[in-house]
Amino acid sequence: MMTTRLRWPVLGLMVAASAVAIASPSAPEELRGDRAEAAVGRAGGQQPTSPTQPTPPQRTAVEVTLTGEGGAQTRLAVPDLIALSNDQETQDAARVIGEVLWNDLNYEREFYLIPRDTYKTIPSAASMDTVPFDRWRELGADGVVSGIVQRAASGVRVELRLYSVRARQSVFGREYTGSVANPRLYAHTFSDELHLSQRNLRGVARTKLAFSSDRNREAVIATVEKREVKEVYIADYDGANPRRITINRTLNITPAWSPDGRSIAYTSYRSGLPDVLISNIFAGTMENPTKGVGQNFLPVFSPDGSRIAFMSSRDGNPEIYVVNRDGSNLVRLTNNAATESTPTWSPSGTQLAFTSDRSGTPQVYTVNADGSGLRRLTSESYADRATWSPAPYNEIAFAARTGPGFDIKIYNIASGETRQITFGEGTNESPAWSPNGRHLAFMSTRAGRSQIFTVDRDGRNLRQITRDGNNWTPHWSQ
Amino acid sequence: MSQPDANTGRKRARRVSTSLSEINVIPLVDVMLVLLIIFMVAAPMLQKGVEVNLPVARRADKLTNTQPLYVTIPTSYRQDRRVYIDDDGIPIEVLAERMRQALDGRSDKQVFLRGDGAVMLQEMMDVFGRLKEAGVEKIGIVAQERRAGQ
Numbered sequence: 001m002m003t004t005r006l007r008w009p010v011l012g013l014m015v016a017a018s019a020v021a022i023a024s025p026s027a028p029e030e031l032r033g034d035r036a037e038a039a040v041g042r043a044g045g046q047q048p049t050s051p052t053q054p055t056p057p058q059r060t061a062v063e064v065t066l067t068g069e070g071g072a073q074t075r076l077a078v079p080d081l082i083a084l085s086n087d088q089e090t091q092d093a094a095r096v097i098g099e100v101l102w103n104d105l106n107y108e109r110e111f112y113l114i115p116r117d118t119y120k121t122i123p124s125a126a127s128m129d130t131v132p133f134d135r136w137r138e139l140g141a142d143g144v145v146s147g148i149v150q151r152a153a154s155g156v157r158v159e160l161r162l163y164s165v166r167a168r169q170s171v172f173g174r175e176y177t178g179s180v181a182n183p184r185l186y187a188h189t190f191s192d193e194l195h196l197s198q199r200n201l202r203g204v205a206r207t208k209l210a211f212s213s214d215r216n217r218e219a220v221i222a223t224v225e226k227r228e229v230k231e232v233y234i235a236d237y238d239g240a241n242p243r244r245i246t247i248n249r250t251l252n253i254t255p256a257w258s259p260d261g262r263s264i265a266y267t268s269y270r271s272g273l274p275d276v277l278i279s280n281i282f283a284g285t286m287e288n289p290t291k292g293v294g295q296n297f298l299p300v301f302s303p304d305g306s307r308i309a310f311m312s313s314r315d316g317n318p319e320i321y322v323v324n325r326d327g328s329n330l331v332r333l334t335n336n337a338a339t340e341s342t343p344t345w346s347p348s349g350t351q352l353a354f355t356s357d358r359s360g361t362p363q364v365y366t367v368n369a370d371g372s373g374l375r376r377l378t379s380e381s382y383a384d385r386a387t388w389s390p391a392p393y394n395e396i397a398f399a400a401r402t403g404p405g406f407d408i409k410i411y412n413i414a415s416g417e418t419r420q421i422t423f424g425e426g427t428n429e430s431p432a433w434s435p436n437g438r439h440l441a442f443m444s445t446r447a448g449r450s451q452i453f454t455v456d457r458d459g460r461n462l463r464q465i466t467r468d469g470n471n472w473t474p475h476w477s478q
Numbered sequence: 479m480s481q482p483d484a485n486t487g488r489k490r491a492r493r494v495s496t497s498l499s500e501i502n503v504i505p506l507v508d509v510m511l512v513l514l515i516i517f518m519v520a521a522p523m524l525q526k527g528v529e530v531n532l533p534v535a536r537r538a539d540k541l542t543n544t545q546p547l548y549v550t551i552p553t554s555y556r557q558d559r560r561v562y563i564d565d566d567g568i569p570i571e572v573l574a575e576r577m578r579q580a581l582d583g584r585s586d587k588q589v590f591l592r593g594d595g596a597v598m599l600q601e602m603m604d605v606f607g608r609l610k611e612a613g614v615e616k617i618g619i620v621a622q623e624r625r626a627g628q
Contacts, residue, residue, distance in 0.1 A: 114579075115575065118572060118574070138566075138569060138572050139568075140572075
């Protein structure tokens with residue numbers, strides 16, 4: 001619990017650092033749908049219950065579901081939180097936390113979230129202890145998240161509990177105190193902790209996206225080389241709280257998070273020529289691991305954060321290099337007359353995938369981190385921007401040309417099969433995996449301009465993340 | 479769309495080609511939304527749910543659905559505005575959401591309505607509206623088949 005809590009230690013400083021998790025109001029147990037089979041097998045990745053262990057009575061009760069025959073998921077309702085103070089700030093926070101939590105829980109598709117517009121027939125509870133369970137049961141809810149927001153000395157106190165409607169008791173609860181400035185963070189944190197406790201799933205609600213954008217539309221002030229101004233931005237996984245990272249009025253593209261979420265590496269034309277820069281976004285410092293040698297592009301951190309793979313034309317031809325973060329131990333991985341670009345690390349850090357046009361067209365190849373074991377993966381007309389999924393999915397997503405534009409395809413390394421998840425709506429490029437491997441962020445022109453979208457790995461649950469200006473090359477924090 | 483963009487020419491060309499190759503589905507969707515198929519079925523011998531006096535019909539189809547979904551409107555609906563999904567009494571306001579949950583994953587989108595013979599047409603219409611909102615496409619009205627000599 002503590003490690004996931006510390007994933008955003010500084011961004012969430014005002015809230016997370018002072019957030020205190022108290023013991024759950026009752027012993028945490030798993031909430032499930034009213035499935036007959038739920039009493040036999042526990043869901044997703046939980047340790048199987050030993051047959052000798054006595055199981056609590058409510059788990060052995062096999063009840064035939066009345067409504068959920070077609071593969072019923074656990075159904076949750078997330079009404080607005082109860083504001084126990086009368087000021088506007090607390091009441092806004094109560095509403096925002098409810099809305100954001102509903103979206104966060106819906107995002108992973110582990111639960112069926114009952115649409116919020118159906119809650120209005122149910123009277124809102126006056127306190128945590130008076131949840132109208134009968135009314136929620138009539139709506140078909142298996143679980144209901146109830147919570148309060150209260151003024152506290154240092155900001156607000158937020159208490160959230162997941163109640164089992166059938167058992168009429170709390171099965172999971174958390175309490176946070178902190179600033180009222182960003183109430184969304186309480187919802188994100190509770191969503192991640194609830195997914196972890198109920199489904200043993202690492203949620204992405206507290207992760208962030210980095211991307212490059214021209215939303216500021218700054219006047220181009222310099223020379224012909226600086227034809228465009230793009231700056232690096234970060235935003236929450238749902239697009240909220242956008243923040244600008246680079247301010248140098250040149251081209252800053254292809255951002256990549258460090259695994260600890262404290263630094264972003266990117267290609268910058270700040271000095272006139274493309275070079276790899278690392279911005280330590282909380283410390284406010286900058287690093288240049290390539291020491292300004294040659295032209296360098298497309299940096300990406302190794303999974304342990306100690307090394308950076310990038311593309312450079314320092315030896316006359318674009319090739320893939322790996323260098324330690326401090327600039328030492330430069331290794332050239334490829335040696336070929338063709339162009340090599342867009343490196344990506346395997347989750348273990350022992351291999352890299354990259355794009356090469358040595359066969360005549362750009363294709364995705366993999367190579368060991370020491371330069372041996374080259375292997376070609378794709379046979380598309382044009383494949384680019386490979387990105388290696390995190391465990392447990394052993395897949396590589398890439399953009400493949402499918403007509404006038406590109407579409408996102410996913411190559412399964414074990415089976416060698418390729419599937420497609422976008423189908424010709426605009427052009428779809430630059431895929432990037434979420435840290436749990438269940439979602440992809442990508443750039444698409446389906447809504448007119450270039451915007452960032454996220455989609456699940458099966459192609460469902462498409463969401464538009466950015467709406468302002470043009471936005472490119474998303475990268476998901478770990 | 480009209481912003482200065484190096485790709486404008488390319489985009490325009492693509493848009494033309496896609497609009498020609500796609501079927502315009504909006505008229506089809508309109509028709510689907512208006513359409514609600516209503517038919518009569520004979521009550522099965524073994525009945526689930528609360529007791530109601532089913533309307534009597536001269537002819538009705540045999541119930542062939544193996545997993546029928548029943549909604550019951552008793553005469554008490556007039557007082558308490560509650561209908562029943564099998565034995566589960568719910569207020570009419572949540573019927574649409576409960577039906578959406580029940581239909582999730584089912585391919586037939588079919589509901590069998592066990593209305594008391596004394597239920598008024600206005601009350602039936604309330605329920606039809608909620609069912610249609612939930613995506614129900616076919617409603618079977620369950621009736622008692624009048625046998626010869628009755």
